[in-house]
Amino acid sequence: MELISLSALDLSLAALLVVALAGLTVWARMGLGRSLLIAGARTVIQLLLVGLILQTLFDHAQLGWVALMAVIMLAVAGYEVMARQQRRFAGLWGYGIGAVTMFISAFAVTVLALTTMVGPTPWWEPQYAIPLLGMLLGNTMTGIALGLDRLTQTVWRERRTIEGRLAMGASWSEAVTTMRREAARSGLMPTINAMAAAGIVSLPGMMTGQILAGAPPVEAVKYQILIMFLITAGTGLGTLGAVWFASRRLFDTRERLRLDRLKAGRHS
Amino acid sequence: MDRLLDVRQLKTAHLGPLDLALQPGELVQVTGASGSGKSLLLRALADLDPNTGEVMLNGQPRDAMAPVDWRRRVAYVPAETAWWGERVDEHLPVDFARAAALHLLEQVALPEASLGWEVERLSSGEKQRLGLVRALLNQPRVLLLDEPTANLDLENTKRIERAVRGYLAEEDAAALWVSHDTLQRQRLGGRILTIANGKLEVTAWN
Numbered sequence: 001m002e003l004i005s006l007s008a009l010d011l012s013l014a015a016l017l018v019v020a021l022a023g024l025t026v027w028a029r030m031g032l033g034r035s036l037l038i039a040g041a042r043t044v045i046q047l048l049l050v051g052l053i054l055q056t057l058f059d060h061a062q063l064g065w066v067a068l069m070a071v072i073m074l075a076v077a078g079y080e081v082m083a084r085q086q087r088r089f090a091g092l093w094g095y096g097i098g099a100v101t102m103f104i105s106a107f108a109v110t111v112l113a114l115t116t117m118v119g120p121t122p123w124w125e126p127q128y129a130i131p132l133l134g135m136l137l138g139n140t141m142t143g144i145a146l147g148l149d150r151l152t153q154t155v156w157r158e159r160r161t162i163e164g165r166l167a168m169g170a171s172w173s174e175a176v177t178t179m180r181r182e183a184a185r186s187g188l189m190p191t192i193n194a195m196a197a198a199g200i201v202s203l204p205g206m207m208t209g210q211i212l213a214g215a216p217p218v219e220a221v222k223y224q225i226l227i228m229f230l231i232t233a234g235t236g237l238g239t240l241g242a243v244w245f246a247s248r249r250l251f252d253t254r255e256r257l258r259l260d261r262l263k264a265g266r267h268s
Numbered sequence: 269m270d271r272l273l274d275v276r277q278l279k280t281a282h283l284g285p286l287d288l289a290l291q292p293g294e295l296v297q298v299t300g301a302s303g304s305g306k307s308l309l310l311r312a313l314a315d316l317d318p319n320t321g322e323v324m325l326n327g328q329p330r331d332a333m334a335p336v337d338w339r340r341r342v343a344y345v346p347a348e349t350a351w352w353g354e355r356v357d358e359h360l361p362v363d364f365a366r367a368a369a370l371h372l373l374e375q376v377a378l379p380e381a382s383l384g385w386e387v388e389r390l391s392s393g394e395k396q397r398l399g400l401v402r403a404l405l406n407q408p409r410v411l412l413l414d415e416p417t418a419n420l421d422l423e424n425t426k427r428i429e430r431a432v433r434g435y436l437a438e439e440d441a442a443a444l445w446v447s448h449d450t451l452q453r454q455r456l457g458g459r460i461l462t463i464a465n466g467k468l469e470v471t472a473w474n
Contacts, residue, residue: 163316164350169340169361169406178352254315255335 003213015040057126066124070107070133077102077141084145087152087262089249094263097245098144105238106136113230135206135227136234139191143235144242147187151243152262154179155250162257172251180247187239191232198228271327272442273313273342273410278321280312283466285321290410290442295433297456298446300463306446307346309463310412313444314344325409343408347415347446349399351387356398359387364405372401375431377424392419400428404435411435411443417452429455 018040026033057065078099088094110133114120120128155162158179165175198204199221206227210220252258275288283305290296298306312319315330315338323330330338340361353359360369360383370380376397390398396419403411411432417425429452436443447453453460462469 158352160346160348160350161352164346164352166316166335167314167339167344167346168359168402169336171336252318254318256316256318258318 015044054126054130057130061126063122063124066126066129069126069130073133073137074099074103074107077137081141081145081148085149085152087156087264088148089246089261090263093249093261097242097249098141098148101144101238101242101245102137102140104241105234106133106140109230109234109237110136113226117226132227132230136231139231140234140238143187143191143239145187146190147183147239147243148246150186151179151183151246152250154182155247155257156259156262159257159259166255166257172248172255172257175257176247176250180243183243183247184240187243188236191235195228195232198224204228272325272440274322274324274327275313276322278309278312278319278323280308280317280319283308283312283319286466286468288461288468290444292440292442293436294442295436295456295458296442296444297453297458297460298444298463299448299453299460304463305466306463307414308466310344310414310444310446313410314339314342314412316344340406341408342410342412343403343406344412345399345403345414345416347418349395349402351390351395354387355383356385356387356390357383359398359402361402361405368407369401369405372404372431372435375434376401376427393421393424396420397424397428400431407439409439409441411441411445413443413445415446415448417447417449425452426455 018036022033022036022040025031025036053069057069078095081098081102082088082095085094089097110129111123113132114123114125114129118128118132123129155176162175162179166172194204204224204227207220207224210223211217215223249261250258270292271289272292272294273288273290275286277285277287279285286309298309300306308317311317313323315323315335325333325338325341333341351359369383373380373382378394378397378401382394382398385394396416400413400416413432416432417428420428432443432445435441445456447456
């Protein structure tokens, strides 16, 4: 099987569908026309840019460039995690907790997968390293953002319960244990659902892509299974870590609940 | 006389600096306009809000004790007690003495079965009485009571007053009691601290 290259005309035809949809929403006065067109334009520009960057990266495969790309991806993901919090930690912690736990989980799992499972030569071969890291970071980011958001919201709402437990002689960890469990659950649920529904409800995007590119379905499936397990491990590790660190940061050394360490985010 | 609780230069963001001492067996009332900092004083003493200064229990500095041990010995009972489990007994200390619990329940006129009651169905008065019982089961040395009879009728109010008095006498413990009720102030007697703008202004003997 050969990969069928898409021409500019093919893409224009697809774009026409979005333009038609935008026209339809304008006609129906639903007010989505502008958003659709802007988002569509962003897709084209952003993806073309990434395509060019990846092409350059593949042509000049050097560890330094791959590392730089990885750091930029991490920096952006860290910002996204912070921006999605309704109540986030004040100061550097707001950025740090997400970025550090993502670095530990997503990077560790990616390096582990590259060196022991996939095994390209060299192990940081950009064709494998960058897409793998991208998928892991993307999913870990969502998990951590959901987990942290749920944690700070629940702790804020249940502060009387937490202080009631503290006053009865509970440790900070005991006082916040139910909120922590709920937050970890909330961060991991999308990943668990994706594993459970894989192949039945939807064909995962990466597998679909490989099949379209001409890979035998069973090979594509093997990659997909590997990726899903890696994503689960990375997201789980990252979410649990972030929720634990954040819950610790909500208390000081005398185990007092310190909600003053949170500040309202831009969405509240 | 020995000092059970000794507080020097206690300061929080909205309070103090203030000095305070409690003798064993003593019940000291705290009064003041709403928003004057009465609850903040109790919260600072329970170490629930950031604070500086020297706080000692039986001559032992607070910072030398684990927070968990401190809060068991210096028990804060808020005006609105928090309940998180489904049944009352989920909120008791793990290793509480059954006999002590029955004794306390009897004093606040609640049956033994109330330990198994559903939290959802408790009245505000029952919550307040059970909140006190639960705190006393930790056998605290100092009680920090924030309007512990706010939701109670006169009969139950007097029961709580007697129960706290009894506990202080039996255990040689001390209490700070925030109250708004003039008649209650006369019934309880003892020293009265008036707090205004975060400072202890008047210390009156009743």
